[in-house]
Amino acid sequence: MLKNKDRSSKKSNLAVSAVALQDHILRDLQLGHLSVADPCKTKVQKKENKSKSLRRDSAAMVDTGLRKTAEGPKGEDPEKEYVLDPTPPPLTLAQKLGLLALPPLPLSSDEWEKVKQRSLLQGDSMQPCPICKEEFELQPQVLLSCSHVFHRACLQAFEKFTNRKTCPLCRKNQYQTRVIHDGARLFRVKCATRIQAYWRGYIVRKWYRNLRKMIPPTDAKLRRKFFEEKAAHHEIYECSICLTPLFFHCDGRQAAAGTSSQHPRETVLLSCAHLFHNACLLALEEFSLGDNAPFHVCPLCRSCYQKKIVEY
Template identity: 30%
Template sequence: MTDSKGKVSVWAAALQDHYFHRDAGVPKSVAKQREKWDRENKRRQQLLNVRLPKINAPKKAASIPIMLEPDVVLDKVSLAQKMGILESPPKRLNPSEWSEIKERAKKSHAMYSNGVECAICCEPFAAQSQVVLSCGHSFHRNCIHAYERHTRSKRCPLCRTHNYETLVTSDAKLAYYNDAATTIQSVWRMWRCRRVYLQYRRDQVPKHPLLRKQFHLDKLHKLNQTLDLQMRRDKRDMDALFKEMDLSIKMNQDAFDKFTKWYPEEDDWDDVLDQLYKRNANPLDESCSICLSILSENRCQDGVKNARQQRKIALLSCGHVLHDLCISSFEKYSGVAKPVCPICRCQYRRSLFPA
């Protein structure tokens, strides 16, 4: 009784495995994980095969080999078919028959043309994984798996062939790489040929009179362009130099103006004092127009200056006299770059009133 139960369990598992793979195909997540493991294994194998080059080895032309996967048949006999529970599939195609199918596809340009697209996703095969069906049609491997998973049947999307066999091949990838290499080589050769031709035209003088005339005109035009470019650069450098000189002159002029504002010539102050004494014989007896206090109230009777009580007196170039501290505060809080006299409203220069 136990043996019969064990056989039934094995048969049930074999049937489940057969119908799962026949109807649902390979799940997307499992397929992605399997591809990830395959890529990781290939990467590790390539790392293990790396060898350091010899230092004294002769230089050779660098060539990068194209790593192509071998052809693999995906359809395999399930466990249920091996045990005889289900009917075994018809005889599988052998390598020679697969070669004939690939040759037939090659003649119809189904796999080797760059413009041919996958009939499911309508995109070129390029370097993606590709499969060839036993009916001779080719698709992307991911596309045909998705088609089988959603339709739950194995029918060719084009000819509706039932229970086809699938072969993973790299012929389209090889053709894609060959086309890409041919395009790169043709572009490089075209560029190199054009460069050699232009250099030949620059070096060789033509024999025909018209061509010789045009040759010398081109030479003269090129020299003119070079000269014009050099002149533009020199002009730009000269403009920058003159701009720097103007800025330096302006800064020096501002410094000189500030110096002459606060430190004018002595002859000018003598004239200001003469005009002040002509207007008032005792100008220090007047009051400051800002603080309204007497200018000479801090002076001692005997004329000796008291250092603690002495308040400095400023003489303006316009002829007015104020406390130096008052006029300094006035300039500080006026908020104007060039303040004016609080009495006559004209610009001034100031100095200390002579003792």
């Protein structure tokens, strides 16, 4: 009799252990929605329970014509970090019987700070998401207790696809998740740096173009071209000494303004970008030879010049 009792007790213990392990496996694989009962009956029961709850919650409403003002959302800090699963899952029967180890306790704020520092040292927020291989930018971002970082939507899709809660990189089971904003912060800094770089480049290019318009180059050919363009922009049409029209326009064509084009007068271009008749300038140089010899100054801007005969 005692032997039969011992055998029956052992069989019952084995049955209880098997049921406990089976329950733990179902919960671990997030298959708790499965039921041994007929699924059609369970659906009917759920519908009946919903209809009963709606009937209980329903109450007579009197329309007074006054609409209540909808309360807006409370002002919360968008940069606030929070834990998505602060409470641990309930213990399974196998864990209560001591067949399996207990789940880890929720991490404290100091432990989360250490996990975040480890993630920052690894540079996970600067790298693309390991699941979708795209930048984090301003999308919601989650940090796992194993210090790996993912898009929140990508991690939810991965959990739904695999039907279990394991890290996609290190395969850690029953991890804890925390919402962070490091990727969004880095993306804002990157965008601000890019905008500043474009603006500074625009300012420097604009300053350099203005500088090239003001300071003549050292190369002889470029210097000659610089002064010719400068004189063309001035649009000088007459000699400032004799006050007669010049026969050289800014576009290089001869003018027929009152005189014959068969005997054009030579036009000289000064380094200060002023145009004169060559004969008028020579006469002025001979007239003022004793004043500033051996240097001559422009009769308009009073600066020392170099001259070049303009060819048409």
